[in-house]
Amino acid sequence: MAMINTIEGQMDEDLLWKREGTVEDENEYTTWIEYWKGWGTDDQVLMHRSAHVTVKKNPIAGFATNI
């Protein structure tokens, strides 16, 4: 039984609907995870959302020489 931190405190993962996703493009690789209560009903509530971002297109500065 895994416990998840939610807006209502620690909850059993089995009581929640889990959604996961990834986004990847030239700029980033992102994964996210959501836990919903009452998913698919009129009363569904987002209880938890985490995101992990890896920035891929980092800034680069250039030096130049000129005489």
Added chain:
Amino acid sequence: MANTQAFCDSAKPEFMRGLHALGASVVRADTGVDQLKMALYHDTATINASTTAYTTIGEITGGGYTTAGEIVPNTANNPSVTNGVGHWTPNGSIVYSAITQATAFNCALLYNDDHASDAAIAVFTFGSQTVTAGDFTLTMPIDDDVTGLLRLS
């Protein structure tokens, strides 16, 4: 043999370490590594190359987020040079733990927390995110000449 005009490779990480002051500089308290921080900003903020210092304008607030952001792990990686590119990357992820941010954010500002003005260093953007009772993690790339977080070429 021939002479070749160049910006010396060795100078690139040296600039990152503050060894060269080509203009008026500052008195440093010691030879240690500066403490850097990463602050997060809403989609509606204006953080870009013109940003000179950390600002609270547009920064996310509340919900467990610590104003001014989190300390950037910088205990292991020295600036170095690979294939003519100076590079530096924090030696660990930056984690904003157990936060709730319902209003989207898409930007992180890296700045020098030890500098008197909290001088800005770099801006990173990503797809808009919200977090609910969870962690937001910025995972660091491989520290090399291609993917390093900061690079001088």
